[in-house]
Amino acid sequence: MGKLLENRVFISTRPLGQSAELESLLMEESATLISMPTIEVKPLPLDEFSWLQMRNLDSFNWIVFTSPNGLKFFFASLFELQNNYGLPEHLKIAVVGKKTAAHLECYGTSASFINLGNTAEDFVADFYHRVNPGDRVLFPIGNLARTVIEDKISKKAICTRILFYETLLPETVDGNILQLITEDKYDMIVLTSPSSCTNLLQLISGKSDPSKLRLVCIGQTTSSEVIRNGIEPLITAGTANSQGIYSAIVNYFQKK
Numbered sequence: 001m002g003k004l005l006e007n008r009v010f011i012s013t014r015p016l017g018q019s020a021e022l023e024s025l026l027m028e029e030s031a032t033l034i035s036m037p038t039i040e041v042k043p044l045p046l047d048e049f050s051w052l053q054m055r056n057l058d059s060f061n062w063i064v065f066t067s068p069n070g071l072k073f074f075f076a077s078l079f080e081l082q083n084n085y086g087l088p089e090h091l092k093i094a095v096v097g098k099k100t101a102a103h104l105e106c107y108g109t110s111a112s113f114i115n116l117g118n119t120a121e122d123f124v125a126d127f128y129h130r131v132n133p134g135d136r137v138l139f140p141i142g143n144l145a146r147t148v149i150e151d152k153i154s155k156k157a158i159c160t161r162i163l164f165y166e167t168l169l170p171e172t173v174d175g176n177i178l179q180l181i182t183e184d185k186y187d188m189i190v191l192t193s194p195s196s197c198t199n200l201l202q203l204i205s206g207k208s209d210p211s212k213l214r215l216v217c218i219g220q221t222t223s224s225e226v227i228r229n230g231i232e233p234l235i236t237a238g239t240a241n242s243q244g245i246y247s248a249i250v251n252y253f254q255k256k
Contacts, residue, residue, distance in 0.1 A: 005031035008187040013038040013196040021242040036177040038199035040170040050162045058088040061135040073164035074140035120148035182208045192218040194225035
């Protein structure tokens with residue numbers, strides 16, 4: 001008897017090099033995961049204001065990492081500035097999700113607060129009560145980051161955001177994989193951010209009917225963007241990580 005996902009083809013739109021965990025999970029079920037990044041993440045040069053904030057990290061009470069990318073580029077800049085990853089002892093770290101928290105180990109530190117929810121709304125509902133009036137909170141983020149957390153926290157604290165990276169449409173995309181989509185020779189496409197959805201639709205514009213796409217969304221934020229574009233997601237994962245995506249896919253096919 002064959003495995004549940006045997007011979008099924010999934011396409012990941014995650015940035016290059018970020019699909020290994022999901023690929024491993026799907027391979028265990030004899031499925032194929034093809035990587036076709038629809039977003040590329042690049043560091044942004046810091047301006048004078050941003051470098052000033054980096055030199056004065058001891059003036060902040062909290063630093064909030066909402067993604068591994070923000071964390072990676074923040075610490076790269078910190079090392080460039082002081083030749084080590086050391087943070088002021090009093091500076092507390094808050095992160096969205098266990099995956100982002102795990103990346104902190106690479107820099108010899110850990111989070112004071114980890115929210116296990118899937119969205120910024122989940123995070124801020126709890127984090128708001130941990131911030132004291134007048135606290136200074138630093139947000140290392142990307143150019144497409146939402147302001148949900150800052151909007152709430154700024155009612156009692158001083159929020160500063162620094163743009164460390166930008167999310168772009170890759171300069172080149174594998175035409176053979178794109179052809180699999182336009183010729184409907186795949187089972188599902190995995191989306192892990194609103195921008196991955198936006199860029200995918202741009203890539204298939206005029207080549208395929210968007211409403212016919214079979215999409216798996218990592219969470220509600222991505223799902224909402226898909227729906228906003230007039231598409232009904234096939235699946236929305238209950239947990240916003242590779243395991244959550246895999247479990248949602250397995251559950252879907254078990255019901256078929």
